[in-house]
Amino acid sequence: MDTITLPTAADMHIHLRQGSLMTMVTPAVAEGGVSICYVMPNLQPTISNTEMAVAYKAELEALSPKVTFLMSLYLNPALTPDEIRKAAKAGVRGVKSYPRGVTTNSESGIESYDIYYPVFQAMEEEGMVLNLHGEIPSDADKNVCVMNAEEKFLGHLKDIHLAFPKLKIILEHATTEAAVKMVKSLGDTVGCTITVHHLQLIVDDWAGKCHNFCKPVAKYPSDRAALRDAIKEGHPRFFLGTDSAPHPSHKKEGPDSCAGVFTTPLVLPYLATILESFGALDRLRGFACDFGRAFYEVKNEKWVGEVKLVREEWNTPQKYSFGGEGIVGEKGDVVPFMAGKPLGWKIASIN
Amino acid sequence: MDTITLPTAADMHIHLRQGSLMTMVTPAVAEGGVSICYVMPNLQPTISNTEMAVAYKAELEALSPKVTFLMSLYLNPALTPDEIRKAAKAGVRGVKSYPRGVTTNSESGIESYDIYYPVFQAMEEEGMVLNLHGEIPSDADKNVCVMNAEEKFLGHLKDIHLAFPKLKIILEHATTEAAVKMVKSLGDTVGCTITVHHLQLIVDDWAGKCHNFCKPVAKYPSDRAALRDAIKEGHPRFFLGTDSAPHPSHKKEGPDSCAGVFTTPLVLPYLATILESFGALDRLRGFACDFGRAFYEVKNEKWVGEVKLVREEWNTPQKYSFGGEGIVGEKGDVVPFMAGKPLGWKIASIN
Numbered sequence: 001m002d003t004i005t006l007p008t009a010a011d012m013h014i015h016l017r018q019g020s021l022m023t024m025v026t027p028a029v030a031e032g033g034v035s036i037c038y039v040m041p042n043l044q045p046t047i048s049n050t051e052m053a054v055a056y057k058a059e060l061e062a063l064s065p066k067v068t069f070l071m072s073l074y075l076n077p078a079l080t081p082d083e084i085r086k087a088a089k090a091g092v093r094g095v096k097s098y099p100r101g102v103t104t105n106s107e108s109g110i111e112s113y114d115i116y117y118p119v120f121q122a123m124e125e126e127g128m129v130l131n132l133h134g135e136i137p138s139d140a141d142k143n144v145c146v147m148n149a150e151e152k153f154l155g156h157l158k159d160i161h162l163a164f165p166k167l168k169i170i171l172e173h174a175t176t177e178a179a180v181k182m183v184k185s186l187g188d189t190v191g192c193t194i195t196v197h198h199l200q201l202i203v204d205d206w207a208g209k210c211h212n213f214c215k216p217v218a219k220y221p222s223d224r225a226a227l228r229d230a231i232k233e234g235h236p237r238f239f240l241g242t243d244s245a246p247h248p249s250h251k252k253e254g255p256d257s258c259a260g261v262f263t264t265p266l267v268l269p270y271l272a273t274i275l276e277s278f279g280a281l282d283r284l285r286g287f288a289c290d291f292g293r294a295f296y297e298v299k300n301e302k303w304v305g306e307v308k309l310v311r312e313e314w315n316t317p318q319k320y321s322f323g324g325e326g327i328v329g330e331k332g333d334v335v336p337f338m339a340g341k342p343l344g345w346k347i348a349s350i351n
Numbered sequence: 352m353d354t355i356t357l358p359t360a361a362d363m364h365i366h367l368r369q370g371s372l373m374t375m376v377t378p379a380v381a382e383g384g385v386s387i388c389y390v391m392p393n394l395q396p397t398i399s400n401t402e403m404a405v406a407y408k409a410e411l412e413a414l415s416p417k418v419t420f421l422m423s424l425y426l427n428p429a430l431t432p433d434e435i436r437k438a439a440k441a442g443v444r445g446v447k448s449y450p451r452g453v454t455t456n457s458e459s460g461i462e463s464y465d466i467y468y469p470v471f472q473a474m475e476e477e478g479m480v481l482n483l484h485g486e487i488p489s490d491a492d493k494n495v496c497v498m499n500a501e502e503k504f505l506g507h508l509k510d511i512h513l514a515f516p517k518l519k520i521i522l523e524h525a526t527t528e529a530a531v532k533m534v535k536s537l538g539d540t541v542g543c544t545i546t547v548h549h550l551q552l553i554v555d556d557w558a559g560k561c562h563n564f565c566k567p568v569a570k571y572p573s574d575r576a577a578l579r580d581a582i583k584e585g586h587p588r589f590f591l592g593t594d595s596a597p598h599p600s601h602k603k604e605g606p607d608s609c610a611g612v613f614t615t616p617l618v619l620p621y622l623a624t625i626l627e628s629f630g631a632l633d634r635l636r637g638f639a640c641d642f643g644r645a646f647y648e649v650k651n652e653k654w655v656g657e658v659k660l661v662r663e664e665w666n667t668p669q670k671y672s673f674g675g676e677g678i679v680g681e682k683g684d685v686v687p688f689m690a691g692k693p694l695g696w697k698i699a700s701i702n
Contacts, residue, residue: 138555140572146555147498147571204489204497206558207568208608213559220498221491253605255686257559335606 001311006285008035008305008350009268010292012070013131013172013193013241015040015260016060020329024322025246025264026063033268033307033347036068036298038131038241041096046074050087066303070296072096072131077115081122093296094129095119096172099137113156117163124167129296132157134171134179135216146217147203151178161186168295173198173243175216177226183237184230191295193241194227194287196270197261197337199278210257211335214245231287232280239291242267248332249319263337265320270337272309272345310348316341352662357636359386359656359701360619361643363421364482364523364544364592366391366611367411371680375673376597376615377414384619384658384698387419387649389482389592392447397425401438417654421647423447423482428466432473444647445480446470447523450488464507468514475518480647483508485522485530486567497568498554502529512537519646524549524594526567528577534588535581542646544592545578545638547621548612548688550629561608562686565596582638583631590642593618599683600670614688616671621688623660623696661699667692 008030014037016026029037039060041047047056053071060069070093073079079095097116123130134157135149144152157171170191171183175198183192201218218224230238244267245260252258263270271288275281316338323331359381365388367377380388390411392398398407404422411420421444424430430446448467474481485508486500495503508522521542522534526549534543552569569575581589595618596611603609614621622639626632667689674682 140553140575143571143573145553145571146558202491202496207497208561208564208610209606210559210561210608211606217558220494220496222494224491255560255562255604255690257561259559339606
């Protein structure tokens with residue numbers, strides 16, 4: 001098989017940033033073969049209400065008119081059930097919970113999900129999606145660190161699901177076998193996104209290699225195998241969310257590296273290459289195009305194109321430049337995932 | 352207690368490098384409060400025979416005449432029992448095995464220790480020490496990665512010890528609870544070095560922080576606790592080997608960081624600060640000065656000084672420069688462990 005034709009993909013977890021970086025990244029969504037994406041709200045300031053989400057969406061649409069942007073709010077103690085209802089009416093699709101939110105207003109750092117139950121109740125009624133960054137804060141006294149922070153979070157996923165069985169919940173960017181097992185064990189309202197890079201990396205790959213460093217960190221080979229197996233079996237609740245998170249290279253290559261891997265411009269070439277490496281190329285369409293749209297019950301997309309991928313060996317670019325003449329804001333380069341390394345597939349056309 | 356007086360320390364695992372970097376690092380040994388050290392042979396080319404070890408020792412002594420340098424050979428298939436006997440007569444103290452040596456001449460990568468049994472036999476007879484870098488090579492198919500490579504090595508330590516019960520063996524730079532348990536379970540001929548940095552770091556601390564990246568990598572909080580507990584209990588087979596491994600900062604801060612943490616110029620201030628943080632300051636002398644010398648059966652030291660440490664808050668320097676005018680070779684900076692961070696103790700005098 002030397003060509004693959006499939007619909008433009010759905011990336012259900014993406015960071016599109018602000019300013020000059022947003023100006024570079026947002027048009028790259030379609031270049032990567034993606035026509036619908038779920039946009040993270042962790043800007044400065046965070047997207048915490050309907051107005052901000054609507055305004056951000058307008059900025060993104062101006063940069064990439066054909067792509068459908070699903071917007072989210074940042075879970076925070078000021079968010080009210082009324083605001084949830086207002087957001088739903090304005091088309092905001094979900095709410096993202098970050099670990100930081102987990103610890104706010106709670107000494108133990110975890111029981112604080114209870115304070116969000118009225119918000120979750122409103123979300124369930126409005127059909128909004130709850131996106132969980134599923135890690136608890138590191139705590140040496142309790143032997144919690146970046147390697148087990150996800151596994152130790154999973155009980156909270158289960159608790160929220162049991163309390164709100166009709167609420168659609170997504171465990172974002174799963175990295176562990178334990179997470180795969182937990183998601184499978186729960187009801188059909190619980191989904192799970194998997195990134196491009198976690199299908200490729202293990203802990204060795206970010207040890208001393210800043211461009212592969214992200215949160216949650218990539219873990220054991222057996223964990224990577226579990227993620228791959230969920231795709232190989234074509235499980236419909238496991239779907240693409242790249243968590244593509246560009247940082248200027250000078251913020252990656254230094255004493256204190258920013259967490260994040262940049263995959264947006266090459267999502268489908270990466271995925272075709274990586275899925276083929278573990279014998280799951282036949283699952284590309286389900287994982288990247290169909291299952292995410294189904295879980296989010298997507299209607300009214302602005303545009304769904306047809307992507308033609310061709311088998312061709314070529315190298316990932318070393319960098320993507322942003323900013324510069326005529327563009328307000330910072331100027332720099334972003335080093336993409338697998339920079340300079342070979343890919344086995346290329347996008348020939350998107351129509 | 353605001354002053355501590357103790358003998359100059361013994362660092363039983365140190366990288367002193369070559370060229371301009373050696374010229375900076377070697378005099379720093381005594382500055383850190385150390386008067387005897389066991390020198391690693393992983394130069395380019397590796398120190399693989401007696402002549403090379405003797406010549407390297409002369410270079411080091413010219414740079415730091417008072418310090419006693421214990422020399423080692425690099426374990427490799429060309430090393431013969433005759434060479435071991437020759438090395439022992441010349442005062443070479445031991446042989447270092449690196450993981451690379453483990454895989455040479457063996458498809459499975461491990462059974463190859465058998466080929467060294469004649470060498471180990473000669474070492475046992477000559478009273479030489481075998482230093483093991485205790486990690487097996489990463490192998491995704493067997494779920495081996497940097498996080499469990501040490502634990503999965505421990506069976507080999509046991510096997511060699513059982514085959515050569517009188518051979519002194521050191522598991523170098525232990526990082527796991529499993530390693531501590533294994534060393535304790537074996538006979539008195541098995542020792543274990545612990546670095547400064549592994550008493551302080553966990554996996555979170557090198558995630559995206561290149562200056563804390565080393566091999567073996569720092570692991571779980573429970574592993575760090577086991578290392579600390581071995582010191583708190585004053586176990587005489589656990590002693591200082593810093594594995595101080597300087598790299599120019601441009602080789603640390605980049606896409607592919609060199610592994611190694613630099614602690615040589617501040618060994619005793621670091622140790623006093625860190626041991627005090629976990630209530631083991633009273634074990635400083637045993638861990639840093641006495642136990643290593645006893646295990647190596649050190650006689651005829653060129654010099655043992657008296658170090659006076661005083662309680663004083665000050666900051667670790669940001670960098671140590673090497674090379675420059677009049678010095679042949681590369682020029683650059685090395686960023687030390689805990690650069691810019693506070694230390695609680697300072698060396699007031701060494702006499």
